[in-house]
Amino acid sequence: MWNDLVKIFGILSCVKLQALNIKRMDYKKKWWKHSVVGVTLIGLGVNFVAEATLLKGGAEVHIAVWFWVGLIGIASLNAGVAFMCDAVKNRIYLEMEEGDAPVPRS
Numbered sequence: 001m002w003n004d005l006v007k008i009f010g011i012l013s014c015v016k017l018q019a020l021n022i023k024r025m026d027y028k029k030k031w032w033k034h035s036v037v038g039v040t041l042i043g044l045g046v047n048f049v050a051e052a053t054l055l056k057g058g059a060e061v062h063i064a065v066w067f068w069v070g071l072i073g074i075a076s077l078n079a080g081v082a083f084m085c086d087a088v089k090n091r092i093y094l095e096m097e098e099g100d101a102p103v104p105r106s
Contacts, residue, residue: 027094031087038083045077
């Protein structure tokens with residue numbers, strides 16, 4: 001019985017390691033995906049902040065409406081900047097890996 005458990009655990013750990021290797025993305029894929037998401041979130045955030053500004057200055061709208069729209073805009077703008085920073089980091093790692101960067105990766 002003990003040998004069977006060891007075999008099952010060994011198979012499960014091997015499957016788990018293979019799944020982790022499949023989930024790893026290379027730097028080019030991460031750079032591409034994070035840059036697209038970042039640009040989209042930045043555009044969405046700017047749009048929501050502008051909409052909140054128009055809501056506040058326009059008709060009689062309850063304070064909660066423009067506040068929450070503006071808050072969502074600022075949060076998505078911040079998330080977009082974070083995604084773009086991560087995309088730049090992955091691009092730098094990609095260039096270091098390919099040997100195009102001025103500094104080798106240590």
